[in-house]
Amino acid sequence: MSRIDEVYKALIELETENNEYISAARLSEYMNLDRANVSRYLNQLFKNNKIEKTDGRPVLYHSLKDKKEEEKKIDIGNSLDRMIGAEASLKIAIQQAKAAIFYPPKGLHTLILGETGVGKSMFAELMYQFAKESGMIDKNAPFIRFNCADYADNPQLVVGQIFGVRKGAYTGAEHDKEGLLKKADGGILFLDEIHRLSPQGQEMLFTYIDKGYFRQLGDTENLIKVQAQIIAATTEDPQSYLLKTFTRRVPMIVTLPALRDRTIKERYHLLQQFITMESKRLEKNIYIDKNALISFLLYDCPNNIGQLKSDIQLSCAKAFLDYKTKNLDYVFIEQIDLPKSVKKGLMKIQQYREEVNDLLNEKRDILIFYYDNNIEYNFLEESDECDKDNYFYDLIEKKFVTLKDQGIDEKDINDILNIDIEAHFEKYMSHLPQNFRKEEITKVVGKDIINVVDKILNLANKKLNREFDEKIYFGLSLHLQRSIERIRQGSSIYHPKLNFIRSQYANEFMVAIEVAKIIDNEFSIETPLDEIGYLTMFLASNQYENNINSEKRVGILVIMHGKSTASSMVQVSNELLGEDCAKAIDMPLSMKAEEVYEIAKIKARELDVDKGVLLLVDMGSLNNFGPMISEETGVEIKTIDMASTPVVIEACRKSLLGRDLEYIYNSCKELSRLGIQVKVKDKNVRKFLIITACFTGEGAAERLKDIISNSLNIDSKLDIVPLNILDKNDFLSNVEKLSNNYKIIAVVGTINIFIKDVPFISAAEILSGNGINLLKELVNIEENFYKIRNSIQNHINLKDSDRLVDLVRGTIEVTEKELNINLPNDVKIGMILHISFMIDKLKDGGVENNFENLKDYISKYKNEFEIINKCFKQLEKIYDVIIGNSEKAYILRMFIENSVIV
Numbered sequence: 001m002s003r004i005d006e007v008y009k010a011l012i013e014l015e016t017e018n019n020e021y022i023s024a025a026r027l028s029e030y031m032n033l034d035r036a037n038v039s040r041y042l043n044q045l046f047k048n049n050k051i052e053k054t055d056g057r058p059v060l061y062h063s064l065k066d067k068k069e070e071e072k073k074i075d076i077g078n079s080l081d082r083m084i085g086a087e088a089s090l091k092i093a094i095q096q097a098k099a100a101i102f103y104p105p106k107g108l109h110t111l112i113l114g115e116t117g118v119g120k121s122m123f124a125e126l127m128y129q130f131a132k133e134s135g136m137i138d139k140n141a142p143f144i145r146f147n148c149a150d151y152a153d154n155p156q157l158v159v160g161q162i163f164g165v166r167k168g169a170y171t172g173a174e175h176d177k178e179g180l181l182k183k184a185d186g187g188i189l190f191l192d193e194i195h196r197l198s199p200q201g202q203e204m205l206f207t208y209i210d211k212g213y214f215r216q217l218g219d220t221e222n223l224i225k226v227q228a229q230i231i232a233a234t235t236e237d238p239q240s241y242l243l244k245t246f247t248r249r250v251p252m253i254v255t256l257p258a259l260r261d262r263t264i265k266e267r268y269h270l271l272q273q274f275i276t277m278e279s280k281r282l283e284k285n286i287y288i289d290k291n292a293l294i295s296f297l298l299y300d301c302p303n304n305i306g307q308l309k310s311d312i313q314l315s316c317a318k319a320f321l322d323y324k325t326k327n328l329d330y331v332f333i334e335q336i337d338l339p340k341s342v343k344k345g346l347m348k349i350q351q352y353r354e355e356v357n358d359l360l361n362e363k364r365d366i367l368i369f370y371y372d373n374n375i376e377y378n379f380l381e382e383s384d385e386c387d388k389d390n391y392f393y394d395l396i397e398k399k400f401v402t403l404k405d406q407g408i409d410e411k412d413i414n415d416i417l418n419i420d421i422e423a424h425f426e427k428y429m430s431h432l433p434q435n436f437r438k439e440e441i442t443k444v445v446g447k448d449i450i451n452v453v454d455k456i457l458n459l460a461n462k463k464l465n466r467e468f469d470e471k472i473y474f475g476l477s478l479h480l481q482r483s484i485e486r487i488r489q490g491s492s493i494y495h496p497k498l499n500f501i502r503s504q505y506a507n508e509f510m511v512a513i514e515v516a517k518i519i520d521n522e523f524s525i526e527t528p529l530d531e532i533g534y535l536t537m538f539l540a541s542n543q544y545e546n547n548i549n550s551e552k553r554v555g556i557l558v559i560m561h562g563k564s565t566a567s568s569m570v571q572v573s574n575e576l577l578g579e580d581c582a583k584a585i586d587m588p589l590s591m592k593a594e595e596v597y598e599i600a601k602i603k604a605r606e607l608d609v610d611k612g613v614l615l616l617v618d619m620g621s622l623n624n625f626g627p628m629i630s631e632e633t634g635v636e637i638k639t640i641d642m643a644s645t646p647v648v649i650e651a652c653r654k655s656l657l658g659r660d661l662e663y664i665y666n667s668c669k670e671l672s673r674l675g676i677q678v679k680v681k682d683k684n685v686r687k688f689l690i691i692t693a694c695f696t697g698e699g700a701a702e703r704l705k706d707i708i709s710n711s712l713n714i715d716s717k718l719d720i721v722p723l724n725i726l727d728k729n730d731f732l733s734n735v736e737k738l739s740n741n742y743k744i745i746a747v748v749g750t751i752n753i754f755i756k757d758v759p760f761i762s763a764a765e766i767l768s769g770n771g772i773n774l775l776k777e778l779v780n781i782e783e784n785f786y787k788i789r790n791s792i793q794n795h796i797n798l799k800d801s802d803r804l805v806d807l808v809r810g811t812i813e814v815t816e817k818e819l820n821i822n823l824p825n826d827v828k829i830g831m832i833l834h835i836s837f838m839i840d841k842l843k844d845g846g847v848e849n850n851f852e853n854l855k856d857y858i859s860k861y862k863n864e865f866e867i868i869n870k871c872f873k874q875l876e877k878i879y880d881v882i883i884g885n886s887e888k889a890y891i892l893r894m895f896i897e898n899s900v901i902v
Helices: 003-018 023-029 036-047 068-078 091-102 120-133 153-164 199-211 266-283 292-300 304-327 340-360 393-407 410-424 438-445 448-465 470-489 498-504 506-523 531-537 541-549 563-577 593-609 620-633 645-655 661-674 699-709 730-740 765-767 770-796 801-819 827-841 852-861 861-870 873-880 885-898
Strands: 052-055 060-063 110-113 143-147 188-192 229-234 252-256 284-289 332-334 366-369 553-560 583-589 614-619 638-640 687-694 716-726 740-749 758-760
Touching: 003 023, 003 036, 003 060, 003 091, 003 852, 023 740, 036 052, 036 060, 068 531, 091 110, 091 120, 091 252, 091 292, 120 143, 120 188, 120 229, 143 593, 153 199, 153 541, 188 531, 266 284, 266 304, 266 340, 266 366, 292 304, 292 332, 292 366, 304 332, 304 340, 340 614, 366 645, 366 740, 438 448, 438 470, 448 470, 448 498, 448 506, 470 541, 470 699, 470 758, 470 765, 498 506, 498 531, 498 861, 506 531, 531 541, 553 563, 553 593, 553 620, 563 583, 563 645, 583 593, 583 645, 583 687, 593 614, 593 620, 614 620, 614 645, 620 638, 620 740, 638 661, 638 740, 687 699, 687 730, 687 770, 699 716, 699 740, 699 770, 716 730, 730 740, 740 770, 758 765, 758 770, 765 770, 770 801, 770 827, 801 861, 801 873, 827 885, 852 861, 852 885, 861 873, 861 885
Parallel strands: 110 229, 110 252, 143 188, 188 229, 284 332, 553 583, 553 614, 614 638, 687 716, 687 740, 740 758
Antiparallel strands: 052 060, 284 366
16 A cells, blocks of 8 residues: 555544544644644645545545545545444543554554453454455455464474474474465464463563564574554463563553443443344244343343343243243243343442433333334353354254153243253353363362262252352262261261251251252261261351351541641551551540540440450540440450550450450560560471361371372472361361461461461362462462562671561561552562662661662552651661651552563
8 A cells, every 4th residue: 555545544533533624733642643744645645636625724634525435435434433432431442543553554453351251252343344344354354363372382383383383393294284374474373361371481472572474383494474453362461471472562452341440321232232132033923021131131141242141041041941841922020030240230220210211211121122123232252152053043942842742741841941051151150160171179189079969959050059160079079978988987987067057057957958968869878967067057158157257347447636646547457458458536635525425335345246346545534444344334344554555456456357356455465565566487487288178187188288299399398288178266266376386377268267368279279270270370479578588688787687587578468458559579579679778778878879860660650659758667667767658659660561461
């Protein structure tokens, strides 16, 4: 395409986007061309009667408004402009896509970002359609699609698919093979899940982007030149998974919004499109109850448009089944036909009532979607297996006829076919996540256990009307394997809280009795009553987990003389612990004790949840508040006087651990008496620890320990300890004791016990392999910090290097949270070294480095700089140093320039 044609195309694009005439200056800026040259081309186009210009200054240009040009402009915007959300949530993405297609000479290579199901593949295809419609590529230009994850286990094969293979390049390469990049010559190559492309493949790709040529795998001599635009897509953070040298060469990054970030009106148009599509398949109008439609408009749809479409199809299939089995005259979707997750959407109506009313106020209680309706929207959706099965409704109908001919009752037919329908859509249903892989657990516990667990959870699902996720599936499988072995060996099984479990979870206990019969029949054993108690806890696991997470705690109330003394102490405690645990009452010297007393009485009532309140005061009349409030309100209160910030922190920490009032009182009293502050534990004593946990401390916990031991390099610095989680207080007490001698890296188990700042990894993640990789990463991180703490002493003058490293690390992590960013671990290690050496230098009277353009930098990042000031105050106070603005600017720059998206 000649330069004058490029100017003409750019003029049309700008005019279409902005609906106004365009100046030469604006066009030159848009095209990044010299203004004089742009003016010359515009005048030439004017002489050729292709455009018009206005009188006056500045001169404005516009394309001729004849019919042919109007039709052309309509075509240019056809594929992208008719997308649902083109003028709302997708507006920026569409503008970027058009710019990428129009950019001279052959478009910009593009990276599309977005969650699973937002429609990255479809968007890439619409960009291709737009490129054809606008004349930027030939009508017959190829669109080549390749998913890099298809061969992710064989990086060499992925590279060979994209770039081609020279005969003999590797074992099995028996002849030359043309690559997809060559096949895309003159068109577009779409690389989905680009993050799965190996570093070698990324380097080859950016060489092509830079130079326009590439070599086949195994060929060091011949260059292949092609003109293909690369469109790539990923669900991951490009900074984490793609080489910087690659991402720098992809100038256009388009982010597609998640469904939750799109308007309700857009979701309605998507629903309208999907339901109409189903009506066309059936060649029947589809009726839908208004409440069912509202549920679809408001429910949480984590897998975005792909899941929305599948949930619609599932509901249509169930409605169609009713239409066949009940001999109805119409296909009618009611609330009962919706997946359980969709039904919950109606519960949000109060929050979105105004928007829903604006959208549906004029609609009747039953809406009709006509199969002969022509809806002209484009929409984003990921391709899925449901689209491949265009005959699904035919299959339902044929199976219905077959079952009816066999004389089966219509209700039973309905039940049978409902199972088929749900199986068809299983990957979108919430009872088992998409990454569920039964073969992983089968390898560990055997097929007979898995078959029984399937029966147990199917029974429990029907009896309790509850869904069980893979965490329970894996945990119950591991537990049963060990329990059956113990029963067969005649070993005793004891449940110390059996009576409590039986009364607290009565419905689950009754189902567990039926479950025990299944186990007895399958394995020819007799399940004891205590084991039924453990089975009950698995069936009630969600409630049990919730009880653990929301258990009542002792209230902590701090009252101090002064305008902000109590507030400051409570703020420090709450921020350090990351929980809004303590409450404060400030008592200015001008305030009467009677007024404070009345406020304290109200606060004590608010804080008491039948666990009592610990009152922390400084002096004077405040010491007497506790007994008086207790007598008036009935709230049990203990008082600690002369309280300091460490005492407040200790009280909150023990409260969060679930300790009772007497325990917390004695602990704080001892701390207050001795004036002891929390010390960093000796590096030579502490080892790394992984805790495995289950209800008994045996069974699943022991099995998980074996799996982790076989997968990790267990050395003298790492231990694995199985614990019983039956009683939360006992468990936390054991954890606290272990933390004196260990750095706890993670808890692995069947139920999340929620230990603050300790990662939880489920048994399912361990068995699928992802959890082992995470454990390896956590161990590696802690080992690196351990090495720093050991080695830094030889390079600084400060004596307690362990404490310095731990304090610096804590400061960095607090700053990350305040800035709402994340740093890679290697960057954190570098920053720990930098800040530790800086403090050591300042302590010795050293001079800070100068930061260039300091005032401008502080002005640009004013809020962020204030956060750095706040977060580093503790370090300055502890080491009695002043960290200057230049040093803080260097630290802030490290945070900003090394942050990654999560």
